[in-house]
Amino acid sequence: MERETPPNGAETVGTVVAWYDANARDLPWRRPGTSAWAVLVSEFMLQQTPVERVREPWARWLERWPTPADLAATPSGEAVRAWGRLGYPRRALRLHGAAVAITERFGGEVPADLDDLRSLPGVGSYTAAAVASFAFGRRAVVLDTNVRRVLVRLHAGEAYPGATPTRAETAVAEAYLPDEPALAARWAVASMELGAVVCTARRPRCDACPVADRCAWRHAGHPAWDGPPRRGQTYEGTDRQCRGALLAVLRSSDEPVDDAELTRAWPDAVQRERALGSLVHDGLVVPARAAGMLTDERRWALPGGPGAGVAGP
DNA sequence: AACACGTGGCT
DNA sequence: TAGCCAAGTGT
Structure with missing residues (x-):
């Protein structure tokens, strides 16, 4: 395999790290003394969700569940409820599952080993690293x-990376990564920060970039993306929107909700049934029966809450 | 490998 | 305005 030696790699690392030291945002999960659990929670919340929307929910989450064992001892439905409108609620379920796994398999301590981290639900190659x-x-x-x-x-x-990281891309990233662990960690957070606030997708601020002088894209005159069209994420009218509407109803209620309430949230019966089925399949919703009710009308709830599960008479 | 999966802000 | 984008993962 061809060796991917970055030109002036060590110098680039030093420049970006110095820039980070002077310009880093003050994000709460970066402060000294932040537990590994708190970092893990932040990474779950930050998967596909902007930083500014994560600050408050993250703080509230850690107040309520300061350790993995605290969350593991709570019904998963409460995690889904506390997730609120962060989006992709399956992340809440997986974070709960990760807390259970950490408690059961790692003595309640977030593992430091890459493979151990990868073994947790919802933790992929990015989050583990x-x-x-x-x-x-x-x-x-x-x-x-x-x-x-x-x-x-x-x-x-x-201009843009492809849909998924290629082998060559990983080789380049590996080549930039310093040998010394502490410096490698500083480069990791610094290069991320550079992409988040300077080398942005929409309007890169090249005038504020510490390595603009050695940027191949800039030297080439900022050529536009010429690869295959990046497929947009449609949303209006999709099952995702329907799932979101149904789950919002369930989050807002302490009691199981009936079909009429769900119909109010999403009138289309075919799509509503399909979405509801997928939510049940995912474990985000469970069939329920209100205590004392003799009706056979269906009711639904978040997992583990009052009346959740198909209780017998 | 392509697709499903929430939600909201920005241009 | 209608897309585009945001610290991805699982199938």
């Missing part, structure tokens, strides 16, 4: 959308 690096100071290739964009511009001279 992020926790190993940010929480434990390990040397890990942290390749999120920000870092991918920075590297593809800086190193390959292209």
Whole structure:
């Protein structure tokens, strides 16, 4: 395999790290003393959700569940409820599952090992590397959308990275990563920050970029993206929107809700039934029966809440 | 490998 | 305005 040696790699790392030291945002999960659990929670919440929308829910979550064992001892439905409108509620379920796994298999301590982290539900290659690096100071290739964009511009001279990381891309990222763990961790967070606030997808602020002088994309005159069209995420009228509407009703109610309430939230019967079925399949919703009710009308609830589960008479 | 999966802000 | 985008993961 061809060796991907970045030109002035060590110098680039030093420059970006110095820029980070002077310009880093004050994000609560970056403060000294933040537990690995708190870092893990932040990473779950930040999956596809902007930083500014995560600050408050993150603080409230950690107040309520300061350790994995605290969350593991709570019904998963409460995690889904507390997730609120962060989006992709399956993340809440997986975070709960991760807390259970950490409690049962790792003595209640968030593991530092990459493979152990990867074994947790909802933890993929990015999140595992992020926790190993940010929480434990390990040397890990942290390749999120920000870092991918920075590297593809800086190193390959292209506007955007492809749909999924290629082998070559990972090799480039590995080549930039310093040997020394502490410096590797600083580079990881610094290169992410650069992508988040300077080398942005929409309007990159090249005038504020510490490595603009060696950016291949800039030297090439900022060529536009010429790859295959990036498929947009449609939403209006999709099952996702329907699921969101149904789940919002369930989150807002302490009691199981009936079909009439769900129909009010989403009138189309075919799509509503399909979405409801998928929510049940995902474990986000469970069939329920209100206490004392003799009706055979269906009722629904978040998992583990009052009346949740199909209780016998 | 392509697709499903929430929600909201920005241009 | 209608897209586009946001610290991805699982199938």
